Amino acid sequence: MSEWRYIASRLNGDGTETFLDFNLPLSDVSVQESLSGHGGLDAKITPEVAALKDEDGKPIFIPESTAIYAEASGQIRGAGIVTQLPTDGPTLSLDCIGFSGRWQGQPWAGEDKYDTADPLLIDRYIIDEFQKKPFDIGLKPVGADKSQMVRLSETVTGKNELYYLAYWETLDLDKERTQLAEIGGYEWTVKHRWASSDNDEIIHEIEYGYPRLGSRRSDLRFVVGENISDNIPTTDDGDEYASHVLVLGAGQGRKMVRAEANRNTNRLGKWKVITDKSIGKDSVARDRAETELKALGGELDITEITVWDHDNAPVGTYRAGDEILIQSGVGWTDFGELWVRILGIIHHPEKNTTTLQIRRSEKIT
Template sequence: MSEWRYIATRMHGDGTETVLDWDVPLDDVSVQEALSGHGGVDGKISPEIARLKDPQGKPIFKPWSTAIYAEASGQIRGGGILTDLPMDGPSLSIDTIGHTGYWAKQPWIWEHKFDTADPLEVDRLIITEFQKQRGFNLGLTPVGDRKSRMVRMSESVSGSKELYYLGWWQTLDLDRERQQLAEFGGYEWTVGHRWSGERIVHEIEYGYPRIGARRTDLRFVVGENVPDNIGATDDGDEYASHVLVLGAGQGRKMVRAQDSQTTDRLGRWAVVSDKSIGKDQIAQTRATSTLKALSGELDITEIEVLDHPNAPVGSYRAGDEILIQSGPGWADFGDLWVRVMGVIHHPEKNTSTLQIRRGEKIT
């Protein structure tokens, strides 16, 4: 069983941080990790604790200044930057977002243009250049794969070439831009934190085409470390033979893409409307990935796992493939390989929720 503690730091914006408290007394804690997502740490502090106040009697925690890290048995399992600090009498809520969430709703204040380029390289550019601004440096370092695939990022519009721009006049949400680049390039990423002496190192790890590994060394078995029968859904809304994606623009000028597959069922359309999609290539990638997810196969979306020698906390991560062995019942699927899309640790319960998808439903 893992021993947890929660560490609060002050981020200085120059890539360094100072510890405010080595053992924050958090309750109702959830520690989140996500594949190509931000994760974070949430919890509550109650009642009031004098050491967690400044000389003026206010909490030492400040949104967009304080970071919280969750450590299990000496290893950092999650972290995030404080975004909100709701106070309700003696109860103080700690709401954070993982470090890559810092790019959400932030603009690109320069101008870069691309014709054919590697989207992963552009993503790395966004991570590194944005942090060069004074006061914006989290110390988040790109690691892992440096390249994905070369993609024509420009488009032909009315007979002329329209380049792909990162520009101050249009790129106003770098998180959304990064999500589109990952779709474009077909790569994945995760965020991790680790100790280097007494310093916390922050890394965004890229993987092309995938991140994670097939874990034949771990066991996830109903009745052992999976406490309950696993619920499965055969949902008709999770099936489509055709997908239509509609993006930016109006009327006939809308960005549009579609894809289809041959099935043994009736034909059925799924429509995806997303005004943030401004390129035909991105729309086509979205159509293909959505179609794959809507195969209609019996699906499992999450399981509860005990902190157990079969698979201790920290032995698996988002991106890994794991083998689940089910129990008897309608949803008895035998042995099934699934992909871990996200992990939510519940330290007080000694359990973790694994958000999963069947491997064949993921591009």
């Protein structure tokens, strides 16, 4: 069973931080990790502790200043920057967004234009350039320097148009980053780790993967009744079924990039139409149609499971992006064995459980 502790620090805006407390008495803690998302941390604390001051006489907890880290058995498993301190009866709530959430609603202050740049390299540039004093939280891009993806000039409708980062139109860098990831087809996640065994410095990294992060984890065991709760919600949604897929890409009218894929089923025929102007080649459209068709088989899906902190798969041995094999137990025989991909992780330290947000691997397009 993992031993948890919670650490507070002051982000100084120049890439450094000052530790304030190494043993915060938090309760109702929820630690979130997300694939290509921000994650964060939520918790509650008594007003007496919340009123504590740092060495300069400032409150420990200041929105847009205080960072909180969740450590399990010596490893940082999640973090967030305090954004709100709402009162909830006799306790104070701590709402903390993951470090990448700092780009939400933030504008680009200059003007940059690209025609053939790699979207991933632009994203790394956004991360680096935005972090100038007093905005610097020390988050460094790592991994996947080149995504080998379609260049920006090939994603617009047959024209060699420019892609702008400009103060008059780029008003939310978080949305810009999301768009770049969709164009480029890469994934990212934020991780935190101690710089050394001295535990006196934390390194913050945004890790990229093209085309995806994570790996298939045959070394871990997830079995209903052993380390997975048998109360597993399933979905059987007609929107997740199609026998025919039509993909429409760049261009207009008869010149539009187009591809179809279909299969015989024991159900009624049903079309799924995908419109994506970033697709500029017929071969790419055909691949997309086949991939979408595979994902629209209509099988029962699992979107969430509860995992106990167990030797089968201890906390921290799996990450968002990994694929894991779920094995059924008695009374849960609809699936037998099922590979799923982890899209999000929510740790509940006081319950010694973790909620995994998942999807069947073949449904991930």
